[in-house]
Amino acid sequence: MSGEWVTRPAVIGAGTMGMGIAEVLATAGYPVSVWEKSPPVLERARAQLEKRLVARVAKGRLSNEEARAITKRIQPVQRFEELAECELVIEAIVEQLEAKQSLFAQLDELVAPTAILASNTSSLSITSLAGSTKRPERVLGIHFFNPAPLMPLVEVVRGAETAQPLVERVCAWLAGMGKEPVQVADGPGFLVNRVARSFHTEAVRMVAHKLARKEQVDRILEGAGFKMGPFALQDLIGIDVNFAASVSVYEGTFHEARFRPHYQQRQMVERKALGRKTGKGHYRYEG
Ligand SMILES: NC(=O)c1ccc[n+]([C@@H]2O[C@H](COP(=O)([O-])OP(=O)(O)OC[C@H]3O[C@@H](n4cnc5c(N)ncnc54)[C@H](O)[C@@H]3O)[C@@H](O)[C@H]2O)c1
Known part of the structure; x- marks a missing residue:
């Protein structure tokens, strides 16, 4: 057509x-x-x-x-x-x-x-x-x-x-x-964002539990073939936008525990550390 x-x-x-x-x-x-x-x-x-x-x-x-x-x-x-x-x-x-x-x-x-x-x-x-x-x-x-x-x-x-x-x-x-x-x-997170929830939230949890630093997680996943690690990618997406996706998949699945966001994601939104667009997120950006 x-x-x-x-x-x-x-x-x-x-x-x-x-x-x-x-x-x-x-x-x-x-x-x-x-x-x-x-x-x-x-x-x-x-x-x-x-x-x-x-x-x-x-x-x-x-x-x-x-x-x-x-x-x-x-x-x-x-x-x-x-x-x-x-x-x-x-x-x-x-x-x-x-x-x-x-x-x-x-x-x-x-x-x-x-x-x-x-x-x-x-x-x-x-x-x-x-x-x-x-x-x-x-x-x-x-x-x-x-x-x-x-x-x-x-x-x-x-x-x-x-x-x-x-x-x-x-x-x-x-x-x-x-x-x-x-x-x-149609379904919560469709395909990519459903699978990506674990990629992002699991990485946040690992760092919150002090199992690794953000830079290490990103470096290792990039070394394993991902184009960007989860923290660098969240900064590109926008911390607020990525958090909104986490919340909506969590709510859309009637609160399935495996999709539960981490409160540190919300804290970053509250302090306007939104990633590249505000110059600070998981990392800092010049200009
Ligand atoms: N950022 C990403 O990586 C990404 C990737 C794929 C899809 N999305 C989706 O795309 C959409 C936009 O995301 P974004 O990252 O561009 O957000 P953004 O915050 O950069 O931009 C949203 C824009 O919409 C404007 N806006 C808000 N309400 C409006 C209204 N009623 N009428 C006109 N303009 C209005 C805001 O002023 C803002 O400029 C979201 O639904 C998001 O989930 C984002």
């Missing part, structure tokens, strides 16, 4: 993931509308994107013209109502069920009945987001990984009522953009 069904996608939230997804779509040639509730965040995200593109031009991976075209295709939206014409909206806001449900209900009122509503959630129930709309068959998860422009894997999550032909169509569309879509049924 062709990708022509989408001519104007939108992304909501211009944080780590939203801006990365916008870059993927703009690189594939789509004009992308981006809605972010905090204008300074959007400004900062655009400036960072431009810096990344300049670096790619300097490395000879992109021409100046391509970089300019990508930046131009990413169009900030001033008013939420301007999203009304979009045929596909990918939501990448904070990992909180109520916030996402409320956004999906608003989008459902705004966009055409044929439009598709997708979430980049790491772990929240797609079925429950679909339940806040009158189009559950047109709601699905399109879960990009961080950094979205570089990571080929995308989990395409089928909610309890998502139409299978839509899932197939989205997979074909993503594959056309050079991504590797993997279909997954």
